[in-house]
Amino acid sequence: MRINCPYCGMRDVAEFTYLGAADLKRPDPSAADAQQAFFEYAYLRDNPAGPFAELWYHGGGCRSWLRVVRDTRTHETLSAALEASAEPGAEDG
């Protein structure tokens, strides 16, 4: 399996570390149901058979967290992009 890192190009999967589902939205810790929300956030998984947006860390390269869309039935990588779309501080030069 190979992943096309936006910084480093097509690289072998051995350079990457896998986390799981992308689109992490950490719940509001001050909400009344925070514990239930955090439980769902930390523990429950869609686990789809098919295209799946997931997080890969390019530890053997640029150390970017990538949002990779991959088909879990075929291992085909459909896209790979930087997860950090906003780059705060970039405008400061």
Add this chain to the structure above:
Amino acid sequence: MAKQPFRLKQGGIVDRSKTLRFKFDGRGYLGYQGDTLASALLANGVKLVGRSFKYHRPRGIYTAGPEEPNALVELRSGARLEPNTKATTVELFDGLEAASQNRWPSLKFDLLSINSLFSPFFGAGFYYKTFMWPASFWERVYEPLIRRSAGLGRASLQPDPDHYEKAFAHCDVLVIGSGPAGLMAALAAGRAGARVILAEEDFRFGGRLLYETLSIGWEAGLDWVNDVISELETLDNVRLMPRTTVYGVYDGGTYGAVERVNDAAQVPHAHIPRQRSWRILAKRAVLASGAIERGIAFPGNDLPGVMLGSAVRTYLTRFGVAPGKRAVVFASCDDGVETARVLAANGVEVAALVDTRKGIAPDAEAPWPVFAGAVVERAEGGRTLRGVAIRDSSGARLDIACDLLAICNGWNPLLHLTTHLGGRPVWDESLQAFTPGTLPQGTSVAGAAAGHLSLSESLSDGARLGAEAAQHLGFDAVTVELPAADEKKRTQSDSLWRVGASKSFAFVDLQNDVTTKDIELAKREGFGASEHVKRYTTLGMGTDQGKTANVVALGVLSELTARAIPDLGLPGFRPPYAPITWGAFAGHHRGQDFRPKRLPPSHVWAIENGAVFAEAGPWLRAQWYQRPDELSWQESVSREAAAVRRSVGVCDVSTLGKIDIQGPDAAAFLDRVYVNKFSTLKVGRARYGLMLREDGFAMDDGTTSRLGEQHFILTTTTANAGKVMQHLELCRQVLWPELNLRLVSVSDQWAQYSIAGPRARDVLAKFVDAPFNISNEGFPRMAAADLTICGGVRARLFRVSYSGELAYEIAVPSRYGDAAIRALMQAGAEFDITPYGTEALNVLRIEKGHVAGPEINGQNTARDLGLGGMVADKDCIGRVLAGRPALLESERPIFIGVRPLDASAQLAAGAHFIPNDASAVAANDEGYVTSVAFSPELGHDIGLGFLKRGQQRIGEHVRAVDLLRGADVECVICSPVFVDAEGERQRG
């Protein structure tokens, strides 16, 4: 040494000027360069080469390639012993030694051949129905017997002395196989300019052209092969890889291959690996792996002397060896005539051509008797074939004497690689064979592998698909002229899978001794699905992976069940396509090179000073420094720990992870990843921090220092350096991209030493450059600073203490690491500065009750660790889930200290706490000991651990029970801080 009685006077592509000596079962023989072990054995008239798996029946050479089920030998000896080696794939070399296997006492007389007499009781799956009484006999009697009689060759007990390596290759077009289709594909893609790799399993290029007497264009097939190879050799963009087996297809255009670089020698040449494991990354692939001939199940079809027709032609044409003197050809297709022709042309008497097809017109010209619509009913013989019984079209039976039977029953495309990514083959009714179905992305299949069996089809397939692959990648089209090929379209067979029903053995899988009766029994017992047949009878599970057996078995099963072959289940294959050496997979990652070694900056100095090292993850760290007069490690460790408490010690702590954090939001970020606050930390100060995982359990700890308003340096434990970096990057990039900061790991950039003990300041005072004020007031506890030392070397100083003594950590750029330890030792000489290793470090931290790896083991929360008070009233990773009800239960074991009631008693890490008067059972288990050390300060063992309601039980007595080592020690529960409870020493 014998001559080669079965070597033909001429012919073959062996080099008759290079005679090679070899031994089989201790007897010496001669062969030629270019032989395989199998062809050389046949040249010497050796037909019996092994014994079968279950019935120990005599077996010979059945094929001429990697599909060989029978001719398995132990190659070489001693540390280089290679069991189960297929004689048909071994390139002969001078001095080769091989031995038959799975026989006792000898190959000719094998006692266990008696097993065949009991075959009615040894049918498929018989072992599931018996060996159950008495129950204890299974393991004591039956299983050991079965194990001993099973298996084939023996493994060496010595380390493999040879070297293996791994390599990557990238190409545009990977061509697998160098028969007519593969060569044309390589030529077409190569001429177009694509980067081509041509991988061939054999040690010679040419595929079937090596043994078929076909012409291409105006020349002989073999000359055409040589011409094409010569041209490919001139192309810089083409890489030729003979002796290279492509064994697997993986995701993303990754192909696994093994090259036998230096295998045809007794001992590989120095500095050359025996085998090389390739990961080939190909944009396109053309599979031109050809096809494998299949057998027919009939009684006696396993006798030495029974051989596939293609193998017979190979031995005659490629190797110049006659595999017999008088042959019968048993065919269901046109290959029969060709085989008879080649036999006769080479002077082997053809006693009969038995063709199952009724329709074929007997060739009046044929100089051999032809029996159309006839079958070979059985083969007869003892240790080798003596004759066959045939049943002609009229139903009459004839016995024909022969010592060679060639079977031509059509071809199975070698399509393994097309199924590795989940594709399934399709059944081709006209071919009566499976052909490739869904292909891996970017792969095409050419020639016989696609079921296109004729030479002209192979050539045109190859030319077209090679060009297409290159064009697809943007290379200009190049026309490759198609040479004329004289071969007619070859007919595939009638489907003939078995002959008759008889009481004798009719083998389907020759290696695993699976007979038609086994398949019948499996079907009768409900194991009628193809996967069930395989699992129940072990069909196809041998070292030949059923290459000649699987489709025949499906054919037999189809007849028994009256179901069409494709309805029985489509075959799929998994890597490796052929057995691959374990050593090749592992490459050089073995022995000391199994994993890289990381060495801290003081390593060389530590060796000079008697350090004994221990593995700490990838690191080698000094465990203690052995002095000549010290008899035990305990003595050294206690001396080092005592020296720190008495005067001063130095320890390399460079292995700690160091992460440099900068940016306007750096402080806010740290507040979110640590349970405690860092936004309140003043510039020039350090603070101990604890971070949790989001599930509320402790993840790592360490000190973080603020070097500027927007600049922090965070330390992690040695073990978690990578993990914490990854976690922090996740937090920064994914969770809180709005925070403005950057992280960089500087673990390798800084060498860091801990200088601890009452005289630490005195040592460092000699070290720091003026005007740095290192006095207690100028640089108090938990101070941190950038400074220079030794006259201008940039450094960082932190006044942090793990030992509880007055202590500093000084960091210098890594390149000064070695110089720094030497300078520190020199500066400290007057204070008897003592280097200490990880063991003394551990003693000191246990004496101070600091948690470390054994306590922060992923199963404890901040509260469990006694650090609940650190959790500030703010959000941080893990805070919410740490509040789950089960994690707040009063019964959860809490961090405590423990000492033996009897000061001379020894504590053991891993012991469990049991109340004094309770029995040692799980219901009374109250916790466990995590860390133990002998405290030189206190003169007895001390320990840390977790105990239910621990903090309320200070002073109570419990037992630390170590059932594994028979220890049961009464202990006193105490505070985890054993030394200087008020923390006065580090303030001084």
Add this chain to the structure above:
Amino acid sequence: MSIAVGAEGHNVSMRYSGLAILANGLTGNRNWTEVWRKPEPKPSYDVVIVGGGGHGLATAYYLAKNYGVTNVAVLEKSYLGSGNVGRNTTIVRSNYLLPDNIAFYERSMQLWEGLAQELNYNTMVSQRGILNIVHSDAQRNAYVRRGNAMRLSGVDAELLTRGQVRDYLPYADFDNARFPIRGALMQKRAGTVRHDAVAWGYARGADSRGVDIIEHCGATGFRIEQGVIRGVETNRGFIGAKKVGLAVAGSTSRVAAFAGLKLPIEAHVIQAFVTEGIKPLIDHVVTFGAGHFYVSQSDKGGLVFGGDIDGYNSYAQRGNLPVVEDVTEGGLALFPNLGRLRVLRSWAGLLDMTMDGSPIFDKTGIEGLYLNCGWCYGGFKATPASGEAFAHLIAKDGPSDLIKPFRLDRYARGAVLDEKGMGAQTNLH
């Protein structure tokens, strides 16, 4: 549509023995009968088990045997035993750290110990012992804690010195290892079991008690009315059921999604390998402590070995080269004499990896729908106890004490069963 079924649907199963083999052998082996029937599905059953692997078949067997519930169907989407029961490395053991896991897997060990006799089917239970090799002091301490936890629970465990390990495994690397062997934790009662025989033996036992095993019948949905299960939609039509049990580890998320359940599970792929057959070499199960590698030798002679999961969500039932290399490197680091053996086959199974690495048994919010899933690496060795406990859960509509700790709510409560302390990340367990 009328469906023809035998009077009771029962199969008159012949008793297996050496004598039966002798008698049948002398009469041409013509009288052996089907090990299990191939019935058409009935319109409805008291209990339908989805999943004809080890756990599903064992559940059906114990439902019939322990609770007299025989109007049961086991639905298998492919051929019987096509899932993980035939795709594992056949190891059975109860050498766990946490008391709840120890108790559960020890129950399984006890059932393994009598299984061949219980089923009258030789499952080849071979208690050849497992050695977990120790390479550092810290690792030894952790294993001592584990071994003592086992002993406190009445399970056998021994701590071996380096010298003792050498006696067991003289050909291991004692001289040039990157991570030296310093000892081992051993459980002598652990071992291996012939995996296919477990599926076939339970199938035979369940079938002979009247259970219908229906192959090539995949669930495509559930019929749920007012929060109560009514049956299973399949590719062979609707099959009514008063109770439905899921035993489809590897596919749990997909099947549970039919009922709208979202679980703390990810599907991962694990590869395993076997070498060509050789004469007896490794007489035990051995795990390498400084990498991902474990091995045992099958009775047929092949070295069966495996290592870590590939590490990414997958339903593909195949893995990739980095893990192949990682596993084989670990093998040679431990046993440098294996370099010239050849790897014959690889295969892959799909694991339900849970967020704490331990399995899940529970009722669901849907009345009559029961879960058995999340087996991570431990599914095969759990088969008998899992079947027994799941049968109890279904028959009694509630968990036995043994499996109460494995309920779903443990994650929300914080009562996780995290053997390795890896936290809520499946691929680290």
